[in-house]
Amino acid sequence: MTALALETKSLCKTFGALAVASDINFKLERGARHALIGPNGAGKTSFVNLVTGVLAPTSGQILLGGEDITSLTRAQRVKRGLVRTFQISALFKKLTVLENVTLAIAEREGVANDLLRPAGHHRALIEEAYDLLVPLGLATEALRPVTELAYGRQRMIEIAMALALKPKVLLLDEPAAGVPPIETGAIIDTIEKLPADIAVLFIEHDMELVFRVAQRITVLVQGAVLVEGPPAQIADDPKVREVYLGESKH
Amino acid sequence: MTDSVSPGSPVDRKAVIDAFARRHRFKWYEALPWVLAAGCYFIFDGYHALGAQIFATILFALSLDLLIGFAGIVTLGHAAFFGVGAYAAGIMAANGWQEPLSQLVVAAAAASVVGFASGMIVLRTAGLTLLMQTLVVAALLQELANKWSSVTGGSDGLLGMKIDPIFGVFRFDLFGHTAYVYCLLVLFIGWLIARNIVYSPFGRSLTGIRENTNRMHAIGAPVDQRKIVIYTISAALAGLSGALIAQTTALVGLNTLALSKSGELIIMLVIGGVGQLYGAFIGVPLYMIAQDRFSQIDPIFWYFWIGLFMIFVVVFARGGVLGVCGRFLDRWRSR
Numbered sequence A: 001m002t003a004l005a006l007e008t009k010s011l012c013k014t015f016g017a018l019a020v021a022s023d024i025n026f027k028l029e030r031g032a033r034h035a036l037i038g039p040n041g042a043g044k045t046s047f048v049n050l051v052t053g054v055l056a057p058t059s060g061q062i063l064l065g066g067e068d069i070t071s072l073t074r075a076q077r078v079k080r081g082l083v084r085t086f087q088i089s090a091l092f093k094k095l096t097v098l099e100n101v102t103l104a105i106a107e108r109e110g111v112a113n114d115l116l117r118p119a120g121h122h123r124a125l126i127e128e129a130y131d132l133l134v135p136l137g138l139a140t141e142a143l144r145p146v147t148e149l150a151y152g153r154q155r156m157i158e159i160a161m162a163l164a165l166k167p168k169v170l171l172l173d174e175p176a177a178g179v180p181p182i183e184t185g186a187i188i189d190t191i192e193k194l195p196a197d198i199a200v201l202f203i204e205h206d207m208e209l210v211f212r213v214a215q216r217i218t219v220l221v222q223g224a225v226l227v228e229g230p231p232a233q234i235a236d237d238p239k240v241r242e243v244y245l246g247e248s249k250h
Numbered sequence B: 001m002t003d004s005v006s007p008g009s010p011v012d013r014k015a016v017i018d019a020f021a022r023r024h025r026f027k028w029y030e031a032l033p034w035v036l037a038a039g040c041y042f043i044f045d046g047y048h049a050l051g052a053q054i055f056a057t058i059l060f061a062l063s064l065d066l067l068i069g070f071a072g073i074v075t076l077g078h079a080a081f082f083g084v085g086a087y088a089a090g091i092m093a094a095n096g097w098q099e100p101l102s103q104l105v106v107a108a109a110a111a112s113v114v115g116f117a118s119g120m121i122v123l124r125t126a127g128l129t130l131l132m133q134t135l136v137v138a139a140l141l142q143e144l145a146n147k148w149s150s151v152t153g154g155s156d157g158l159l160g161m162k163i164d165p166i167f168g169v170f171r172f173d174l175f176g177h178t179a180y181v182y183c184l185l186v187l188f189i190g191w192l193i194a195r196n197i198v199y200s201p202f203g204r205s206l207t208g209i210r211e212n213t214n215r216m217h218a219i220g221a222p223v224d225q226r227k228i229v230i231y232t233i234s235a236a237l238a239g240l241s242g243a244l245i246a247q248t249t250a251l252v253g254l255n256t257l258a259l260s261k262s263g264e265l266i267i268m269l270v271i272g273g274v275g276q277l278y279g280a281f282i283g284v285p286l287y288m289i290a291q292d293r294f295s296q297i298d299p300i301f302w303y304f305w306i307g308l309f310m311i312f313v314v315v316f317a318r319g320g321v322l323g324v325c326g327r328f329l330d331r332w333r334s335r
Helices: A044-052 A074-079 A097-109 A123-133 A151-164 A181-192 A207-213 A231-236 A238-248 B010-021 B028-043 B045-071 B079-094 B100-122 B127-147 B177-199 B201-211 B213-218 B223-249 B259-272 B279-297 B302-316 B320-333
Strands: A006-015 A018-028 A033-037 A059-064 A082-084 A169-173 A199-203 A216-221 A224-229
Touching: A006 A044, A018 A044, A018 A059, A018 A224, A033 A044, A033 A207, A044 A082, A044 A169, A044 A199, A074 A082, A074 B213, A097 A123, A097 A151, A097 B010, A097 B201, A123 A151, A123 B010, A151 A169, A151 A181, A181 A207, A207 A231, A216 A231, A216 A238, A224 A231, A224 A238, A231 A238, B028 B045, B028 B177, B045 B177, B045 B201, B045 B223, B045 B259, B045 B279, B079 B100, B079 B127, B079 B223, B079 B259, B100 B127, B100 B223, B127 B259, B177 B201, B177 B223, B201 B213, B201 B223, B213 B223, B259 B279, B259 B302, B259 B320, B279 B302, B279 B320
Parallel strands: A033 A199, A033 A216, A082 A169, A169 A199
Antiparallel strands: A006 A018, A006 A059, A216 A224
């Protein structure tokens, strides 16, 4: 159990002269609750895209549980337990809530390549999907198309689909983005209740959520790590106050 | 489309899961096309040749629906596979291999090979680029058929096709009686295959790819591989359709590979409704019967009426005939 859940070594990504990631050495402990914060355009989402394989790094390495995954496809990384959610809800909008989650479970179990039997015959998968919706308060809306649900509820489905994949490492890209204040409470609760063995890295602008959940915080500025440490240290760091907290909090 | 069960309490768990797990079961209205087709055999005795053409074209449109409607792969070159199937069957028939069922098998195989090979290249792209590339594949094949006239007959078309009776018993007659039943049966098998795929976990994942490709990547789906598989299957079904037309008309020309063939097919599918499995069964007969009627009433100007009809569908009947019916039913139920 010595290997880190997730690690990047000297991760770099440039688009011409623009560096969205420069020499990022990042460590995510097993079972961690780790927040990645930074001003707009700091490269937070690019970092998630690099780690999950949407973008190919210019140089550097990505290790998942000690294994080098730098050259693996997106799907291969998911199969190894690296799962993400999206900043802007990316769901199958016309499909029902239950179907959204069932699709994820079908991929996890590898039955999605079956083109002979009806999907309804894989009943255990549907039951598992339903049971996953219950604690998230989504069961009552299981048969409704996603598009009919309020945005805050859709954010919960994002999390439900990620959990359906049984992740070892979960990357939450602004889980509360675009959600009205009255609904953020439910999302924070859900994140706090995530199974302890999942290492969670979340990007967030909502400082209430960050300081309530995170055990460690990494501050990213212009594609580079400015500082990393426990929340109390980050809150007191003058550099952080200057570039980040100063803009919004004080 | 929500279901009438109200989920929530543990008691409803079973109801919700049942409702979801039983979607693939046959509904009564799915028998309608087949009952109608069987009935038409006796009612419209003089139109069996047209009927056979319609059934073969429904199969063609059904194969396109698998791509556009379910996997979200928009193509302007689906005639490529239709044409390959038609030429495969036709070239066999013109060169001494006259057994029709083995021609079907070879036609489907040839079309699927072309589908797989071209899919490996064109499916790397999406949107307009994909449209252009599928169009180019069909255009290249058409030019190949044009230049390779020693085998294909070039611009004169393939002549001298001879087809044996089916099972050595049922001869293809001048009135299309055999062709009617033959095409209907092949369509039925093609429909069973398509329906099975649509309701399978594979088919559901195609819907996922259509709805949100990025999300499919994020849940670990091998998106490119899935697209190639459905592209190959769809090509095989289109090839079957082409072979049916070749066998029942005993004629294959360059028009089987033409852009207009692909475009017309999309029009028929849009009229019926895309992505609902039965759009082809409505759009194709409507279009082909209208074409048959209009071209007799107004032989020079009939495309104008078809065009006017299309504008009407696009403006007032989004989702085609099935879309309109669906909205009407929803409104009626919610009253």
